[in-house]
Amino acid sequence: MNFNNRIDRRNKNCSKWDMMENLYGISSQDGLAMWTADSDYPTAPCVREAVQEAVDHGVFGYGWQDAAYLNAIQWWMKARHGWDVDTDWILSSQGLGHGIAMALDVWTEKGDAVAIFTPVYHEFANKINKSGRTVTECPMVLDGNRYVLDLEDAKKRLTGREKMLIWCSPQNPSGRVWTADELRAVAAFARDNGMLLISDEIHHDLVYAGETFVPMHVASPETADNTVYVTAASKTFNIAGLRTGNMIIPDDTLRAQMRNRINALDYQPNTMGIRMVTAAYTPKGAEWADAQMVHLTEMRDLLHDGLSQIPGVKSMPLQATYLAWVDFSGTGMTHEEIKTRFRDGAKIAASDGPTFGTGGETFMRINFATQRHIVEEAVRRLQDAFSDLQ
Numbered sequence: 001m002n003f004n005n006r007i008d009r010r011n012k013n014c015s016k017w018d019m020m021e022n023l024y025g026i027s028s029q030d031g032l033a034m035w036t037a038d039s040d041y042p043t044a045p046c047v048r049e050a051v052q053e054a055v056d057h058g059v060f061g062y063g064w065q066d067a068a069y070l071n072a073i074q075w076w077m078k079a080r081h082g083w084d085v086d087t088d089w090i091l092s093s094q095g096l097g098h099g100i101a102m103a104l105d106v107w108t109e110k111g112d113a114v115a116i117f118t119p120v121y122h123e124f125a126n127k128i129n130k131s132g133r134t135v136t137e138c139p140m141v142l143d144g145n146r147y148v149l150d151l152e153d154a155k156k157r158l159t160g161r162e163k164m165l166i167w168c169s170p171q172n173p174s175g176r177v178w179t180a181d182e183l184r185a186v187a188a189f190a191r192d193n194g195m196l197l198i199s200d201e202i203h204h205d206l207v208y209a210g211e212t213f214v215p216m217h218v219a220s221p222e223t224a225d226n227t228v229y230v231t232a233a234s235k236t237f238n239i240a241g242l243r244t245g246n247m248i249i250p251d252d253t254l255r256a257q258m259r260n261r262i263n264a265l266d267y268q269p270n271t272m273g274i275r276m277v278t279a280a281y282t283p284k285g286a287e288w289a290d291a292q293m294v295h296l297t298e299m300r301d302l303l304h305d306g307l308s309q310i311p312g313v314k315s316m317p318l319q320a321t322y323l324a325w326v327d328f329s330g331t332g333m334t335h336e337e338i339k340t341r342f343r344d345g346a347k348i349a350a351s352d353g354p355t356f357g358t359g360g361e362t363f364m365r366i367n368f369a370t371q372r373h374i375v376e377e378a379v380r381r382l383q384d385a386f387s388d389l390q
């Protein structure tokens with residue numbers, strides 16, 4: 001399996017590359033797109049074969065969340081993560097982000113507050129704000145090379161209006177893999193403070209050797225009546241454009257509430273997305289996912305080692321994800337100065353740290369799920385852009 005074949009994604013209706021100039025002022029002709037979290041290489045052969053079979057069949061009528069799809073999810077969660085999921089618990093969404101938006105719609109009201117631990121995936125705050133809810137930030141503590149939780153401080157920051165806590169595991173952007181004890185503490189924190197817990201576990205397959213992802217439900221089954229788990233195959237298999245995700249809801253009451261809202265909106269899953277997930281969550285898909293992690297480990301280390309040569313720049317050691325979280329505070333520069341060097345010097349579009357909330361002010365998030373030649377070029381450009389610090 002070769003993840004380094006050169007593939008041009010420009011002018012293919014690809015937001016990562018084709019929207020780069022509008023959003024970052026960097027032309028796709030000479031810039032590098034390392035911002036949005038999708039990968040630049042094709043998905044697994046078994047997934048592509050399933051799509052080709054559907055194309056050859058030629059009929060694209062209505063479908064449904066069939067048994068093969070549900071059983072595939074059940075198998076994957078058990079085989080890969082030791083999580084026993086009842087197929088009755090699974091509801092489909094138009095991707096994980098849509099699942100979070102639906103959770104806000106169903107279980108909160110306008111004016112409610114929603115807690116998040118920052119820095120965290122910027123779409124949490126975006127979705128909270130767009131829905132007319134307010135964000136309560138609970139900053140994590142950077143302890144050496146990893147983030148830790150300060151639940152006593154978080155408790156002090158709650159206003160009493162919080163109805164929901166949106167949690168990220170593994171953590172985006174830091175790549176932190178949480179321990180079972182930490183997960184139990186978060187689940188108890190949500191329950192004890194009257195907040196429904198939404199656990200975003202989309203990066204659960206992108207975990208490096210020596211680390212073990214623990215699903216929230218495995219760590220804290222006793223809080224399942226207060227938790228909704230949202231997952232998707234989209235990050236693992238780069239099929240986010242098919243807009244297919246899972247809301248896994250063990251509690252009968254919560255699941256009925258979400259199903260009623262889905263029915264009221266007349267939402268049905270994307271039939272091609274159903275086919276792709278069913279094909280991905282198989283032993284062949286697992287073999288490809290393991291090979292991808294070998295490639296991502298090499299790209300992670302290549303980027304980390306290259307950035308570490310720039311004085312004042314510190315790339316956080318990653319336990320999971322393909323998103324480097326890089327601290328530029330040691331350069332003494334403002335974030336605007338850092339952004340300017342990325343844009344005008346390196347011509348690299350990367351995600352701005354401040355958009356991830358409190359704690360991200362001096363960081364940039366860099367996506368390295370791409371070919372080796374792009375990561376090598378990115379390292380060279382960034383070393384040149386900050387060469388006056390040498």
